[in-house]
Amino acid sequence: MNGASREALASARERLDALTDSTSADAAKLAEELAAVTALLHREVSLRRVLTDPSQGGEAKAELAGRLLGGQVSGEAVDLVSGMVRSRWSQSRDLVDSVEELANTADLTAAQRAGALDDVEDELFRFGRIVASDVALRSALTSKTATAAAKGELLRSLLGGKAQPVTERVITRLVTQPRGRSLEAGLESLSRLAAERRDRTVAVVTSAVPLSDRQKQRLGAALAKIYGRQMHLNLDVDPAVLGGISVRVGDEVINGTIAERLEEVTRRMAG
16 A cells, blocks of 8 residues: 555554544454445445545545445444545555454454453464465365355364454455455464554564573564564474574564575585
8 A cells, every 4th residue: 555545544543543442342343344344345346436536525425435334334333434435545445455454453452352362363373374384275265166155164163162263253254255365465464463453573483493482582582672662473393494593574584594504505606
């Protein structure tokens, strides 16, 4: 997102935070309603174009959204969406992406209130690693011929009773309503949102052997000093790295593995 859409999303995030700061707001219910609005806007292309048409007045678009959604979702959800359509958007798709982000953020807020956000973060990461290592599972979850119901049933068999309810909900929405995104990109986006709930940055750490508690504490402190914010470590063990650790923060990779150093020696010898 860029330009007007980025500003519109920032304003929507602020309104959602203000709303969910109130303990009377049911964050899980709000997430479900915003997810339903996401599905509606994704399905009805002409509607989302009308709601993002820059030639139309903001109040007129908000009134239309209110008429369509009133009685279908709560007043809080109507107010959020009405505020969003008053804003300017660079592309109509950006509105859909933003409503979906608010739905996921509301669900993660529900997890945070329940003291389960750390579990959700870890479960999202572990699920991503399972999918990455199981070709058949990834194929089943991303199949274009399988129905959403079949994918949902598969996820229930994998996650039902074994993961936090929020984890199951956000992953199920991602798998059954991918909207053109890859599964990996969607899971990474969910992990980023979960980390942002507590103003943390996610560092994916790969090591040859499991790190001790002391090593994890020292690494977390070192990364927090480098990046100026608290870090959440997603830990992965891969014997192929041979030794040392590899750390990825966003698009930046800090690689200190033996395998990487051997590759560098090989490159220099070849050169």
